[in-house]
Amino acid sequence: MRFASDNRAGMLPEVVDALSAEATEFGGAYGEDSATAKLTALIAEIFEHDVAVYPVMTGTAANALILASLCEPWGGVACHEESHIVVDECGAPEFYGGGLRLVTLPGEHGRIEPSALDALLRSGVRGDVHQTPIQALSLTNLTEAGTTFDAAAIAELCGIARRHGLRTHLDGARFANAVVGTGETPADLTWRAGVDVMVFGGTKNGCLAAEAVVCFEPDLLPTFERRRKRGGHLASKMRFVSVQLAASLREDRWLTAARHANGHAARLAEQLVTIPAVDLMHPVEGNQVWISAPTAEIEVWERHGAEFYGSPLPGDGPPRSLVRLVASFATTDDDVTGFVELVTTAASTADAGPDSTSTAAVNQAASATSTQDCTGEKA
Numbered sequence: 001m002r003f004a005s006d007n008r009a010g011m012l013p014e015v016v017d018a019l020s021a022e023a024t025e026f027g028g029a030y031g032e033d034s035a036t037a038k039l040t041a042l043i044a045e046i047f048e049h050d051v052a053v054y055p056v057m058t059g060t061a062a063n064a065l066i067l068a069s070l071c072e073p074w075g076g077v078a079c080h081e082e083s084h085i086v087v088d089e090c091g092a093p094e095f096y097g098g099g100l101r102l103v104t105l106p107g108e109h110g111r112i113e114p115s116a117l118d119a120l121l122r123s124g125v126r127g128d129v130h131q132t133p134i135q136a137l138s139l140t141n142l143t144e145a146g147t148t149f150d151a152a153a154i155a156e157l158c159g160i161a162r163r164h165g166l167r168t169h170l171d172g173a174r175f176a177n178a179v180v181g182t183g184e185t186p187a188d189l190t191w192r193a194g195v196d197v198m199v200f201g202g203t204k205n206g207c208l209a210a211e212a213v214v215c216f217e218p219d220l221l222p223t224f225e226r227r228r229k230r231g232g233h234l235a236s237k238m239r240f241v242s243v244q245l246a247a248s249l250r251e252d253r254w255l256t257a258a259r260h261a262n263g264h265a266a267r268l269a270e271q272l273v274t275i276p277a278v279d280l281m282h283p284v285e286g287n288q289v290w291i292s293a294p295t296a297e298i299e300v301w302e303r304h305g306a307e308f309y310g311s312p313l314p315g316d317g318p319p320r321s322l323v324r325l326v327a328s329f330a331t332t333d334d335d336v337t338g339f340v341e342l343v344t345t346a347a348s349t350a351d352a353g354p355d356s357t358s359t360a361a362v363n364q365a366a367s368a369t370s371t372q373d374c375t376g377e378k379a
Contacts, residue, residue, distance in 0.1 A: 001339045002331070003268075004307040005204075006174075006287065007379055009328035011244075012206030012257060018247035019208075019240060027239045031055070035239040039246045043200065043214055046249060048187045052218040054228060055241040057209040059084075059173045059379075061233040062199040064092035066169050066213060067136060069221040070197070073098035075135035077169075078120055078161075080105055080112050082144045084171055088379055096231055101132050109282045110143025114156050121164040137161040141189065142174040145281075146265075146288025146324075148181045151188040158194025167220070170198035173379075176205045176258035177286035191216040202245045206257050206329050210244040257329035261287035264327040264336055271340045277347045287327045293343070295319040300346040306339055 002008060027033040031054075040053040056062045063085050067077050077093065079085055081104035085093050094100055105120060107113040117137070124134055139157060141149045149157075158168045170190060172178070175198070179186055190198055197220060202210040215221055228234045235241055248254045269284040272291060281290040298310055298321050310323045325339075 001306040001335050001342070003289075003325035003327065003335070003339065004309060005379060006261065006326050006328035007204060008307075009206070009330040011208055012248060012253060012329065014250075014253055015207055015244045015247045018243045022240060022243045029236050029238070030234055031238045031242075033239040033242070035242040035246065039212070039242040039249075042246055042249045043212065046186055047190060047214070047216070048185075049191050049216055050218060052215040052221075054213040054215070054224060055235070055238050055245065056211050056213060056228065056233050057235060057241060058233075059171070059199055059201055059203065059211050060089045060092050061096075061228075061231065062211045062213050063089065063138075063169070063171055064096040065224060065227050065231060065233065066197055066199070066221070067093045067100065067138065068097035068227055069224045070136040070167050070169060071097055071100045072133075072135065073100055074132065076101040076103045076132040077136045077138050078103050078105060078112075078117060078134050078166070079138040080107055080110060080140065080143070082110055083138060083140050084144060084173065084379070085138060087144070096227065103132070103134060109147045110140070110145030111147060111149060111153070112139070112157060114160060117157060118160050121160065121166070134164070135166060137166050137168045138171065139168065139195075140171040140173075141178040142181070142286040142288070146286050146290060147283055148178045148285040149189070150182045151184050151193045154189060154193035154195065162194060167196045168194055170195045172198045173201035173211075174204055174258075174286060175199075175201055176254045177262055180255055180258045180262050181285045190214075196220060200245070202248055202254075204328075205254055205261075206248055207244040210241045212241075212245055258287070260329050261327045261331060264331040264333075265289050265325070268325060268327065268336050268339065271336070272343060275340075275344055275347050277350065278343065281322065289325040289327075291323050291325070292320050293323060294350065295321045297343070297346045297350055298323060300349070301339075301342055304342055306342060 044051045105112050105116045161168050197215045200212040200214050265287045269289045272278045273280050279292045308325050310321045313320045313322050
């Protein structure tokens with residue numbers, strides 16, 4: 001019942017094999033190697049477009065270095081108020097950007113409202129020295145709420161940005177899940193819709209510390225390589241990042257892994273929403289399920305080994321909490337079945353009242369599950 005994060009899953013067997021094979025070889029350093037050249041060719045084929053590819057080891061570095069390359073230090077980035085660059089990157093974009101500003105926008109289910117973006121950009125037409133000029137738009141697909149942007153939605157937002165002279169960055173830490181969730185092509189979800197540069201995520205989809213910056217205009221980011229080096233993210237043995245991503249891309253393994261994760265998330269949601277105490281908070285369009293439930297019941301889930309992230313919700317009445325459940329390529333049918341049984345039994349126990357002896361049923365339902373604590377990263 002490990003649903004805390006897809007970061008906690010291991011590696012795809014084919015990726016492990018590729019790393020093992022590369023480990024016995026000599027190769028060029030700092031990206032001057034055949035593995036990185038082959039990765040660039042593979043990504044160009046998948047996206048149906050010439051690309052510049054810059055492998056890095058973390059999504060935070062990739063996002064921050066891109067935004068720093070797109071913006072002047074006094075510039076701003078329009079982004080969703082709950083986006084990863086705002087909530088979970090500890091000021092990295094501002095740090096690498098020398099003081100650039102993240103300007104947040106609202107939107108339900110993690111999606112920026114086009115009208116809000118348009119209003120923000122129109123409000124800045126004065127353009128004098130007292131204003132922060134918005135110079136880039138940042139989108140996330142999957143969003144932080146686990147929802148998708150389809151190609152039409154991306155094109156609408158990119159069109160607004162382009163009319164105001166902005167470039168668009170896409171945080172694609174879970175891009176594979178978005179491709180599977182929308183059923184649209186990588187090209188349609190990116191450059192055809194107006195995206196200029198993206199982070200292609202591998203770490204959450206079966207790789208180990210492997211991300212790639214993909215630029216659809218090869219000469220768009222002339223300062224990126226020096227920023228990457230100066231920022232400490234130019235890996236000397238970059239080929240070990242590149243071979244992982246290439247192995248995941250071959251034979252559409254990246255999409256197979258994402259399809260597995262999305263499918264388990266969908267099955268989990270379908271069963272959880274039949275439990276009266278559970279409310280679904282966002283549409284399930286990728287590999288994340290966001291629910292709310294009574295805090296007392298959630299504590300039972302934790303005591304019996306379920307792993308997830310939860311936080312209290314405001315409001316009157318009996319306490320409830322928000323819970324995020326994330327499926328991965330390694331999620332099993334038993335994980336889903338065991339968790340649903342645990343939630344069902346905990347809800348039945350609560351309905352029976354404090355004098356009920358059915359806690360024993362909860363213990364029995366969870367007896368074969370993990371007892372690890374639900375602690376760790378949020379990403």
